[in-house]
Amino acid sequence: MEKKIAFITGATSGIGWSTAIQMAEVGYAIIGCGRRSDRLDELKQTLPEGTPFHPLTFDVSKKADVYKAIDSLSAEWKKIDVLINNAGNAHGLDFIHEGNVDDWDAMMDINVKGLLYVSKKIIPGMVERKSGQVINIGSIAGKEVYPRGNVYCGSKYAVDAITKGMRIDLNPYGIKVMGIHPGMVETEFSLVRFKGDEDRAKTTYQGYDALTADDIADIIVFAVTRPPHVVMADVLILPLDQASTMVINKKTS
Ligand code: NDP
Ligand code: 8X3
Numbered sequence: 001m002e003k004k005i006a007f008i009t010g011a012t013s014g015i016g017w018s019t020a021i022q023m024a025e026v027g028y029a030i031i032g033c034g035r036r037s038d039r040l041d042e043l044k045q046t047l048p049e050g051t052p053f054h055p056l057t058f059d060v061s062k063k064a065d066v067y068k069a070i071d072s073l074s075a076e077w078k079k080i081d082v083l084i085n086n087a088g089n090a091h092g093l094d095f096i097h098e099g100n101v102d103d104w105d106a107m108m109d110i111n112v113k114g115l116l117y118v119s120k121k122i123i124p125g126m127v128e129r130k131s132g133q134v135i136n137i138g139s140i141a142g143k144e145v146y147p148r149g150n151v152y153c154g155s156k157y158a159v160d161a162i163t164k165g166m167r168i169d170l171n172p173y174g175i176k177v178m179g180i181h182p183g184m185v186e187t188e189f190s191l192v193r194f195k196g197d198e199d200r201a202k203t204t205y206q207g208y209d210a211l212t213a214d215d216i217a218d219i220i221v222f223a224v225t226r227p228p229h230v231v232m233a234d235v236l237i238l239p240l241d242q243a244s245t246m247v248i249n250k251k252t253s
Pocket of ligand 1 (some may be wrong): 009010011012013014015016033034035036039058059060061086087088089090110137138139140181182183184185186187188189190207213
Protein backbone atom coordinates (compact mmCIF):
# COMPACT_ATOMS: atom_id res chain seq x y z
CA MET A 1 0.00 0.00 0.00
CA GLU A 2 1.53 3.34 -1.02
CA LYS A 3 -0.70 5.32 1.27
CA LYS A 4 -0.54 5.37 5.05
CA ILE A 5 -3.39 3.48 6.72
CA ALA A 6 -5.78 4.81 9.38
CA PHE A 7 -7.90 2.34 11.37
CA ILE A 8 -10.95 4.16 12.73
CA THR A 9 -13.46 2.60 15.12
CA GLY A 10 -16.94 4.11 15.22
CA ALA A 11 -16.66 5.32 11.62
CA THR A 12 -20.39 4.88 10.94
CA SER A 13 -21.41 8.13 12.63
CA GLY A 14 -20.35 11.42 14.20
CA ILE A 15 -16.68 11.99 15.00
CA GLY A 16 -15.49 8.75 13.37
CA TRP A 17 -17.37 9.45 10.16
CA SER A 18 -15.92 12.98 9.81
CA THR A 19 -12.47 11.69 10.73
CA ALA A 20 -12.60 9.04 8.00
CA ILE A 21 -13.42 11.71 5.41
CA GLN A 22 -10.81 14.20 6.59
CA MET A 23 -8.08 11.56 6.92
CA ALA A 24 -8.85 10.37 3.39
CA GLU A 25 -8.66 13.99 2.19
CA VAL A 26 -5.07 14.23 3.47
CA GLY A 27 -4.13 10.99 1.73
CA TYR A 28 -4.82 8.11 4.11
CA ALA A 29 -6.25 4.73 3.17
CA ILE A 30 -9.09 4.00 5.58
CA ILE A 31 -10.19 0.97 7.56
CA GLY A 32 -13.63 2.01 8.76
CA CYS A 33 -15.29 0.05 11.57
CA GLY A 34 -18.71 -0.11 13.18
CA ARG A 35 -21.64 -2.46 13.68
CA ARG A 36 -23.80 -0.89 10.94
CA SER A 37 -22.48 -2.24 7.64
CA ASP A 38 -24.97 -0.16 5.57
CA ARG A 39 -23.38 2.99 7.04
CA LEU A 40 -19.93 1.70 6.09
CA ASP A 41 -21.19 1.20 2.51
CA GLU A 42 -22.47 4.79 2.59
CA LEU A 43 -19.14 6.03 3.97
CA LYS A 44 -17.28 4.31 1.13
CA GLN A 45 -19.43 6.26 -1.37
CA THR A 46 -18.78 9.53 0.50
CA LEU A 47 -14.98 9.27 0.68
CA PRO A 48 -12.91 11.14 -1.92
CA GLU A 49 -12.77 9.17 -5.17
CA GLY A 50 -9.94 6.65 -5.28
CA THR A 51 -9.58 6.32 -1.49
CA PRO A 52 -8.59 2.74 -0.64
CA PHE A 53 -11.27 1.68 1.86
CA HIS A 54 -11.68 -1.50 3.87
CA PRO A 55 -14.88 -1.86 5.93
CA LEU A 56 -14.84 -4.03 9.06
CA THR A 57 -18.16 -4.77 10.72
CA PHE A 58 -17.85 -5.86 14.35
CA ASP A 59 -18.87 -5.04 17.90
CA VAL A 60 -15.83 -3.74 19.81
CA SER A 61 -17.13 -5.26 23.05
CA LYS A 62 -17.01 -8.81 21.66
CA LYS A 63 -13.39 -9.88 21.96
CA ALA A 64 -13.63 -12.87 19.61
CA ASP A 65 -15.33 -10.74 16.93
CA VAL A 66 -12.71 -7.99 17.27
CA TYR A 67 -9.89 -10.48 16.88
CA LYS A 68 -11.56 -12.27 13.95
CA ALA A 69 -12.21 -9.00 12.10
CA ILE A 70 -8.66 -7.69 12.52
CA ASP A 71 -7.13 -11.10 11.73
CA SER A 72 -9.08 -11.07 8.45
CA LEU A 73 -7.05 -8.11 7.14
CA SER A 74 -4.44 -8.87 4.50
CA ALA A 75 -0.77 -8.37 5.39
CA GLU A 76 -0.88 -5.11 3.42
CA TRP A 77 -3.86 -3.70 5.35
CA LYS A 78 -2.41 -4.88 8.68
CA LYS A 79 0.39 -2.27 8.47
CA ILE A 80 -1.69 0.30 10.31
CA ASP A 81 -0.05 3.70 10.78
CA VAL A 82 -2.73 5.44 12.82
CA LEU A 83 -5.21 3.78 15.19
CA ILE A 84 -8.12 5.99 16.18
CA ASN A 85 -9.99 4.44 19.12
CA ASN A 86 -13.21 6.40 18.83
CA ALA A 87 -16.10 3.92 19.18
CA GLY A 88 -18.10 4.56 22.30
CA ASN A 89 -21.16 6.14 23.79
CA ALA A 90 -22.89 7.07 27.01
CA HIS A 91 -25.82 4.83 27.89
CA GLY A 92 -28.27 6.54 30.22
CA LEU A 93 -27.89 9.50 32.59
CA ASP A 94 -28.98 8.26 36.01
CA PHE A 95 -28.06 8.74 39.64
CA ILE A 96 -25.78 5.96 40.85
CA HIS A 97 -28.49 4.41 43.05
CA GLU A 98 -30.92 4.33 40.12
CA GLY A 99 -28.50 3.22 37.40
CA ASN A 100 -29.23 0.43 34.97
CA VAL A 101 -26.67 -2.38 35.20
CA ASP A 102 -26.98 -3.15 31.48
CA ASP A 103 -26.01 0.48 30.76
CA TRP A 104 -23.01 0.15 33.08
CA ASP A 105 -21.95 -3.05 31.33
CA ALA A 106 -22.32 -1.42 27.91
CA MET A 107 -20.18 1.61 28.83
CA MET A 108 -17.40 -0.39 30.43
CA ASP A 109 -17.47 -3.13 27.77
CA ILE A 110 -17.51 -0.75 24.81
CA ASN A 111 -15.67 2.40 25.93
CA VAL A 112 -12.95 0.68 27.94
CA LYS A 113 -12.65 -3.02 27.10
CA GLY A 114 -13.49 -2.48 23.42
CA LEU A 115 -10.68 0.06 23.14
CA LEU A 116 -8.32 -2.43 24.77
CA TYR A 117 -9.33 -5.37 22.53
CA VAL A 118 -8.73 -3.32 19.37
CA SER A 119 -5.45 -1.93 20.73
CA LYS A 120 -4.23 -5.42 21.68
CA LYS A 121 -4.52 -6.52 18.05
CA ILE A 122 -2.98 -3.44 16.45
CA ILE A 123 -0.32 -1.98 18.74
CA PRO A 124 2.06 -5.00 18.69
CA GLY A 125 2.50 -4.47 14.91
CA MET A 126 3.41 -0.83 15.57
CA VAL A 127 5.92 -1.94 18.20
CA GLU A 128 7.47 -4.39 15.73
CA ARG A 129 7.71 -1.69 13.04
CA LYS A 130 8.79 0.92 15.64
CA SER A 131 6.32 3.45 14.28
CA GLY A 132 2.72 4.42 14.56
CA GLN A 133 0.27 6.73 16.25
CA VAL A 134 -2.60 5.92 18.61
CA ILE A 135 -5.34 8.47 19.16
CA ASN A 136 -7.87 7.69 21.88
CA ILE A 137 -11.09 9.67 22.08
CA GLY A 138 -11.75 10.38 25.74
CA SER A 139 -14.04 13.17 26.91
CA ILE A 140 -14.29 16.15 29.21
CA ALA A 141 -16.16 13.48 31.23
CA GLY A 142 -12.76 11.85 31.72
CA LYS A 143 -11.38 15.04 33.25
CA GLU A 144 -14.23 16.02 35.59
CA VAL A 145 -17.23 14.20 37.03
CA TYR A 146 -20.74 15.61 36.82
CA PRO A 147 -24.03 14.61 38.49
CA ARG A 148 -25.43 11.39 36.99
CA GLY A 149 -22.26 11.02 34.88
CA ASN A 150 -20.86 8.41 37.30
CA VAL A 151 -20.16 5.33 35.16
CA TYR A 152 -19.74 7.14 31.83
CA CYS A 153 -17.23 9.43 33.56
CA GLY A 154 -15.57 6.34 35.04
CA SER A 155 -15.21 4.84 31.58
CA LYS A 156 -13.65 8.03 30.21
CA TYR A 157 -11.33 8.48 33.23
CA ALA A 158 -10.18 4.96 32.39
CA VAL A 159 -9.57 5.97 28.76
CA ASP A 160 -7.47 8.91 30.00
CA ALA A 161 -5.41 6.69 32.32
CA ILE A 162 -4.96 3.99 29.67
CA THR A 163 -3.86 6.63 27.17
CA LYS A 164 -1.22 7.94 29.58
CA GLY A 165 -0.09 4.36 30.26
CA MET A 166 0.20 3.66 26.54
CA ARG A 167 2.34 6.79 26.07
CA ILE A 168 4.73 5.63 28.80
CA ASP A 169 4.95 1.98 27.72
CA LEU A 170 5.27 2.76 23.99
CA ASN A 171 7.84 5.52 24.50
CA PRO A 172 10.85 3.28 23.59
CA TYR A 173 9.28 2.38 20.23
CA GLY A 174 8.71 5.82 18.70
CA ILE A 175 4.93 5.45 18.82
CA LYS A 176 2.93 8.64 19.30
CA VAL A 177 0.01 8.45 21.74
CA MET A 178 -2.65 11.12 22.08
CA GLY A 179 -5.85 11.66 24.03
CA ILE A 180 -8.54 13.98 22.71
CA HIS A 181 -11.15 15.09 25.24
CA PRO A 182 -14.09 16.90 23.69
CA GLY A 183 -16.87 18.80 25.41
CA MET A 184 -20.28 18.89 23.74
CA VAL A 185 -20.22 17.67 20.13
CA GLU A 186 -23.49 17.40 18.21
CA THR A 187 -23.60 13.83 16.87
CA GLU A 188 -25.80 10.78 17.51
CA PHE A 189 -24.24 10.65 20.99
CA SER A 190 -27.25 12.04 22.88
CA LEU A 191 -29.69 9.99 20.81
CA VAL A 192 -27.86 6.89 22.05
CA ARG A 193 -27.54 8.19 25.63
CA PHE A 194 -31.30 8.90 25.76
CA LYS A 195 -32.21 5.65 23.99
CA GLY A 196 -33.71 7.15 20.85
CA ASP A 197 -35.57 10.07 22.52
CA GLU A 198 -35.05 12.65 19.74
CA ASP A 199 -36.53 15.62 21.63
CA ARG A 200 -34.33 15.07 24.65
CA ALA A 201 -31.30 14.59 22.44
CA LYS A 202 -32.00 17.81 20.54
CA THR A 203 -32.43 19.81 23.76
CA THR A 204 -28.86 18.93 24.74
CA TYR A 205 -27.52 21.07 21.92
CA GLN A 206 -30.04 23.94 22.01
CA GLY A 207 -29.18 27.55 22.95
CA TYR A 208 -25.49 27.46 22.05
CA ASP A 209 -23.19 26.36 19.24
CA ALA A 210 -21.96 22.88 20.09
CA LEU A 211 -18.81 21.52 18.49
CA THR A 212 -19.26 19.58 15.27
CA ALA A 213 -17.70 16.22 14.43
CA ASP A 214 -15.59 18.08 11.85
CA ASP A 215 -14.05 20.19 14.64
CA ILE A 216 -12.69 17.02 16.25
CA ALA A 217 -11.56 15.58 12.91
CA ASP A 218 -9.63 18.85 12.33
CA ILE A 219 -7.65 18.21 15.53
CA ILE A 220 -6.92 14.63 14.48
CA VAL A 221 -5.65 15.73 11.06
CA PHE A 222 -3.51 18.41 12.72
CA ALA A 223 -2.05 15.79 15.09
CA VAL A 224 -1.16 13.31 12.35
CA THR A 225 0.45 15.98 10.17
CA ARG A 226 2.96 17.20 12.80
CA PRO A 227 6.68 16.61 12.15
CA PRO A 228 8.07 13.25 13.38
CA HIS A 229 9.50 14.71 16.61
CA VAL A 230 6.24 16.35 17.72
CA VAL A 231 3.54 14.61 19.76
CA MET A 232 0.20 16.24 20.45
CA ALA A 233 -0.31 14.42 23.73
CA ASP A 234 -3.52 15.71 25.23
CA VAL A 235 -6.22 18.05 23.96
CA LEU A 236 -9.32 19.30 25.80
CA ILE A 237 -11.56 20.93 23.19
CA LEU A 238 -14.72 22.84 24.09
CA PRO A 239 -17.37 24.92 22.37
CA LEU A 240 -16.91 28.65 23.06
CA ASP A 241 -20.02 28.63 25.27
CA GLN A 242 -18.83 25.71 27.44
CA ALA A 243 -16.54 26.31 30.43
CA SER A 244 -16.95 22.95 32.20
CA THR A 245 -19.29 19.96 32.04
CA MET A 246 -21.91 21.90 34.01
CA VAL A 247 -21.25 25.49 32.92
CA ILE A 248 -22.70 26.17 29.49
CA ASN A 249 -23.76 29.66 28.48
CA LYS A 250 -27.13 28.75 26.94
CA LYS A 251 -29.24 31.52 25.42
CA THR A 252 -32.83 31.09 26.47
CA SER A 253 -34.62 32.98 23.66
P1 NDP B 1 -21.98 8.71 17.75
O1 NDP B 1 -23.08 8.05 18.52
O2 NDP B 1 -22.37 9.61 16.63
O3 NDP B 1 -20.95 7.63 17.24
C1 NDP B 1 -20.56 6.53 18.03
C2 NDP B 1 -19.80 5.55 17.15
O4 NDP B 1 -19.35 4.48 17.97
C3 NDP B 1 -20.68 4.96 16.06
O5 NDP B 1 -19.97 4.89 14.84
C4 NDP B 1 -20.99 3.57 16.57
O6 NDP B 1 -21.07 2.64 15.49
C5 NDP B 1 -19.72 3.25 17.37
N1 NDP B 1 -20.01 2.25 18.39
C6 NDP B 1 -20.79 2.38 19.49
N2 NDP B 1 -20.88 1.21 20.14
C7 NDP B 1 -20.15 0.32 19.42
C8 NDP B 1 -19.87 -1.06 19.59
N3 NDP B 1 -20.37 -1.78 20.60
N4 NDP B 1 -19.08 -1.67 18.67
C9 NDP B 1 -18.58 -0.98 17.63
N5 NDP B 1 -18.81 0.34 17.43
C10 NDP B 1 -19.59 0.97 18.32
O7 NDP B 1 -21.15 9.53 18.85
P2 NDP B 1 -19.81 10.42 18.75
O8 NDP B 1 -19.29 10.48 17.38
O9 NDP B 1 -20.10 11.68 19.47
O10 NDP B 1 -18.87 9.55 19.70
C11 NDP B 1 -17.57 9.13 19.34
C12 NDP B 1 -16.69 9.14 20.58
O11 NDP B 1 -16.58 10.47 21.08
C13 NDP B 1 -17.22 8.30 21.74
O12 NDP B 1 -16.14 7.60 22.33
C14 NDP B 1 -17.77 9.34 22.71
O13 NDP B 1 -17.76 8.89 24.03
C15 NDP B 1 -16.80 10.49 22.48
N6 NDP B 1 -17.25 11.80 22.88
C16 NDP B 1 -18.39 12.34 22.35
C17 NDP B 1 -18.80 13.61 22.77
C18 NDP B 1 -20.06 14.23 22.28
O14 NDP B 1 -20.52 15.23 22.91
N7 NDP B 1 -20.66 13.79 21.20
C19 NDP B 1 -18.00 14.39 23.71
C20 NDP B 1 -16.83 13.71 24.21
C21 NDP B 1 -16.47 12.48 23.79
P3 NDP B 1 -22.21 1.52 15.33
O15 NDP B 1 -23.43 1.99 16.07
O16 NDP B 1 -22.41 1.40 13.84
O17 NDP B 1 -21.59 0.31 15.91
C1 8X3 C 1 -19.63 13.57 26.13
C2 8X3 C 1 -19.66 14.89 26.83
O1 8X3 C 1 -20.43 16.10 28.96
O2 8X3 C 1 -22.01 14.59 27.86
O3 8X3 C 1 -18.53 12.81 26.50
O4 8X3 C 1 -20.17 13.71 29.10
S1 8X3 C 1 -20.60 14.81 28.25
